[in-house]
Amino acid sequence: MFRRLPDLADTASVTLTVDGEAITARASDTVAAALLAAGHAACRETAVSNSARGPYCLMGVCFDCLVSIDGLGNRQGCLVRVRDGMRVETQRGKRVAGR
Amino acid sequence: MSEARDLAIIGAGPAGMAAAITAATLGVDTVVLDEQASPGGQIYRAITETPVRHGTVFGDDYWRGLDLARAFIGSGATYLPGTTVFSVAPRVEDDRREIGISSGGQARLLRARHVIVATGAQERPMPVPGWTLPGVLTAGAAQILLKSAGLAPSGRTVLAGSGPLLWLLAAQLLRAGGTLSAILDTTPRIRPGLDMLAFATSPYLSKGLALMRETRRHLAPISGLTGLRAEGDDRLRGVSFFDRAGTTRRIDCDTLLLHQGVVPNVNLAMSIGCAHRWDDSQLCFVPTLDAWGHSGTDGVSIAGDGAGIAGAESAAERGRLAALDAACRLGRIDAARRDREAEAPRRVLATYGRGRAFLERAFRPIEAHRIPSGDTIACRCEEVSAAQIEDAVRIGATGPNQLKAYLRCGMGPCQGRLCGLTVTELIARARGKTPDEIGHYRLRPPVKPITVAELASLPRSEAETNAVARQ
Known part of the structure; x- marks a missing residue:
């Protein structure tokens, strides 16, 4: 798990939802950092075997932090900054048509 | 017609930033494309905006990046953060290459006469x-x-x-x-x-x-x-x-x-067609370059750790050398001035290059943690195990590209970024060949996933439409 250091520079706080549940984050966070800070070590289940996966490299290489953001699936959570009102959904297994 | 530039630099880490400063100072019309929201690459990540106020946590080597980032921001080069490059095409008629970029869910093309690939390193x-x-x-x-x-x-x-x-x-x-x-x-x-x-x-x-x-x-x-x-x-x-x-x-x-070291991020350079070879000291593929970082592909240079791992200080100097050479090729400076201005960067490179052979030998990752066995996952995206790969080799898969047809290995969202080296070494061991003989996945654009809607929104010429249209 990860926690914030004390005495960080002040910044705006934003609220986003993860599977409908509200979490707060720092405005400069990426989605992947916000998920880890909120205690989500896992952010998806794989399409092949439904095993749990979470952010791994945080530099845009591994694609293990894939999440759905505001309705668009398979976004790299480590490359997208949080926004107030953002809707993040975890991906579970294979994509199902119409969902 | 898409936006035209003289020089496009891909990546805003130490190599990309230093290259941009050098090129812009010489009057080269330069654009810098970077996936991150702020400059610095990974080594100087968030250098202009880190929330950590406790100055000693990261050490002086990190904070040295701040001068570089500030000089870069003030350099006059056009900087496009949050921008993913998904393709660099062969040269077209006006001597420029078309570069496909995606930003905020919108794709577009721009053209440049020279490209410096400064995509840096990734974790091994x-x-x-x-x-x-x-x-x-x-x-x-x-x-x-x-x-x-x-x-x-x-x-x-x-x-x-x-x-x-x-x-x-x-x-x-x-x-x-x-x-x-x-x-x-x-x-x-x-x-x-x-x-x-x-x-x-x-x-x-x-x-x-x-x-x-x-x-x-x-x-x-x-x-x-x-x-x-x-x-x-x-x-x-x-x-x-x-x-x-x-x-x-x-x-x-x-x-x-x-962590067991870092390796060059080769996907973009390989997709452009730049030749790479296996480096047995660094245990990874590195591009074949001349003393300026120019690849075998005309008008494409590679600078920084993407050209072979040498660290942040060397990356900046290699960025400067690539930019001097680009400025010379673009007609901004003559070869005599290029050579003269390269003397200082080459001295720094020599200093930081001392003893690298020892570092590579001392921290050579052990085979058991590089080449997996049994049911250990090699390809994380498609969840392919080492044993499955060895079985595929046994029934006739000769290399990484054949393996795709057997197991979809390397065909998931990361496009082989994380399993490339593992798969090459696994097949090499199973077949008793060198990694150089086995080679790497063949990489093609788009080197980063983009949506079909983005692809469809790109401008296309009549010739391009006719090439695929049904009569």
Whole structure:
């Protein structure tokens, strides 16, 4: 798990939802950092075997932090900054048509 | 017609930023394309905006990046952050290459006469059993969280692997007030060699020793271990390993940070067609370049760690050299001026290059943690195990490209970025060939996934439409 250091520079706080549940984050966070800070070590289940996966490299290489953001699936959570009102959904297994 | 530039630099780490400063100063019309929201690359990640106020956490080497970033921002080069390059096409009629970029869900094309690829390094894969469990991250990931979000691991944390960056991260986490349950050092005992003499004059020697001393004041690393495993169910619960005496040991933990060096990020350069060869000292593919970083593909240079791992200081100098050469090729300066202005960067390069051979030998990752076996996952995206790959080789798969047809290995969202080296080494071992003979996945654009809607929105000429249209 990860926690914030004390005495960080002040910044705006934003609220986003993860599977409908509200979490707060720092405005400069990426989605992947916000998920880890909120205690989500896992952010998806794989399409092949439904095993749990979470952010791994945080530099845009591994694609293990894939999440759905505001309705668009398979976004790299480590490359997208949080926004107030953002809707993040975890991906579970294979994509199902119409969902 | 798409926007036209003289020089496009891909990546805003030390190499890309230094190249941009040099080129813009010489009056070259330059655009810098970078995936991150702020400049710095990974080594100087979030250098202009880190929320960590405690100045000593990251060390002076990190803060040196701030001068570079400020000079870059004021250089006059056009900087497009948050921009992913998904293709660099062959040259078209006006002597420019078309570059496909995506930003904020919108794709567009721009053209440039010269391209400097400065895509940097990525963590070397460390395919040990259980490395896909949530709670297992790279050491680089922990460093990125610390720099960009002020996040440090809490609870029981184990740092495992080998290499200078492992000690840098350990020191940074401890300075930030974090705790480490254990450091598992997988570096084999270092045998003496003549290359140690050159390393004795390296600027990295005293820095490295100081970091190790600082870390050892907090905890004693467990060294010489093998057989590292991450264990858990739906998430990480602990690690196990064989200690020097061969006894199995287990440590409960919530977070495992893996690291065994960094390797060039080759996907974009390979997709452009730049030739690469296997470097047996760095155990990875590196591009074939001339003394200026120019590749075998006309008008494409590669600078920084993407040209072979040499560290941040060297990356900046290699960026300067590539920019001087680009300015010369673009007719901005003559060869005499290029050569004269290259003298200072070459001196710095020589200084930081001293003793690199020793570093590579000393921190050469062990085969057991590079080439997996049994049901250990090699390709994380398609969840392909080492045994499956060996079976495919047994029934006729000759190389990484054939393997795609057998197992979809390397065909998931990461496009082979994380399994490329593992798969090449696995097949090489299974077939008794060298990694150079086996080669790497063939890479094609788009080198980053984009939506069909983005592709469809790109402008196209009548000729391009006719090439695919049904009459």
